[in-house]
Amino acid sequence: MSKASLSRRLLAWYDRHGRKTLPWKRKRDAYRIWVSEIMLQQTQVTTVIPYFERFIARFPNVQSLAQAKLDEVLHLWTGLGYYARARNLHQAAQRIVREHAGKFPRGFEAVTDLPGVGRSTAGAILALAFDQRHPILDGNVKRVLARYHAIDTPVNKRATEESLWQLAEKHTPRSRIADYTQAIMDLGATVCARAKPQCTGCPLRTDCRGHRSGTPQDFPVRAAKQKTPVKATHMLMIRDARGRVLLARRPPAGLWGGLWGFPECADGNVRQWCRKTLGLNICTESPWPMLRHSFSHFHLDITPIPARLVGGTDRAMENAETVWYNVRRPDRRGLSAPVKRLLEQLMSIEETN
Structure with a gap:
């Protein structure tokens, strides 16, 4: 399958099945998208939604978040886990107000310079908010690409991750960036699931090497699990x-x-x-x-x-x-x-x- 064909099939699937009613999708607002992307780091959508709605109700814009006390930010984060995300979000809001006049930056380097924002999160925010062309590689996208290409080396190895970044870049189209970015994340979250992939409903199954192997759940390959201390x-x-x-x-x-x-x-x-x-x-x-x-x-x-x-x-x-x-x-x-x-x-x- 060519690059254009993969993105075209994925976008056609998204038009029919994509999650377009998520609360941060109701309007293309960089602040809301940024908050959602931070909350979604290592956390499922169903868990995030009520937290996101309470958070936005209290902090509707970056100025209100920047002016808040950290205790209140952490209070609204209670139960969501990975609390460094909340501290980084609060610090980043203060920097956006101080260094960017309260407007979310549009430059990739400026976004990755914010606390708590890495390469993939920055790419997702800029793609979803401004339709800028940036590849992303969150957990869902890693799984889709590793299965589609049957990557047989552990996904947590640096060389494997670099290969996946190259594939993410290759498959990202030149138009409808925001839709494609949401589409590949949605596919990984709802169809190309970790334990029980629903291959019959996948628009990429005919050329997916993981599906052809008969054991798509074996991808992505992970290093031997060590006993949890x-x-x-x-x-x-x-x-x-x-x-x-x-x-x-x-x-x-x-x-x-x-x-x-x-x-x-x-x-x-x-x-x-x-x-x-x-x-x-x-x-x-x-x-x-x-x-x-x-x-x-x-x-x-x-x-x-x-x-x-x-x-x-x-x-x-x-x-x-x-x-x-x-x-x-x-x-x-x-x-x-x-x-x-x-x-x-x-x-x-x-x-x-």
Whole structure:
């Protein structure tokens, strides 16, 4: 199949089956497309849609996002995961206002210079918003191209990725760029699925080498999967006499960067740790059942330990990094999914007391 034929077949399929009603597709707006593309990094469309709609309702333009407090941005991101995306989005909005007069840049280098925007994301934004011709290579596109060409080397190898970039460039047409970009992403998301590709509904199946092989699910080839490591932590749910719980802001970078959570310690002697680290005397209760939270590269086993404060709070007064949080009146701050879940359980307990 020639380059023109592949794009022509794909565009004809998109005209009939493409996802044209996605909320960021209602109008061609660079800001909305940028926000959606950041949210869609490593996250499925069905998960993103409600988050996107809430985010845009609160931050309808780049100026409102740039002026917002990071806590509120992270609050609206709670549960979506990969929180560095939210921090980068906030920083990038401030730079767009400061360096580009509040208008999303149209130059490829200027876009890739924004925090959190790589080559593929920049290409997608510029193609979808301005119909500029840039190849993209997100996970869905990698899968489509690797199957179509039966690429038999691991997709995470640098040489393989470079070959896929060359193929992405080759197949990108000279017209209807925005539609083609959306089409190849849609095909990978809805038809050329990871586990059970629906080849009978694919417009490229007659020339797809992966389909011809009879085992399209074997592509893209991935390196041997290593055992996922497991880490463990204790989350201390320290409540004062008023039922408020102590939360601390995490460092700006790293795991759950910038979010609020319970004090954590790896050591099992939590009372000694609290006296030494927080300057608090506590009385611990029976641990709650362990819960596991999985990240892309490891599992985290969390042991929630409820505790009561013994004495006053003089050495744990509220400041920029700690707060006594009222579970009955939750405010707008960024929380990780497991912390949000535990706070909701604490609120249920407080309501029954």
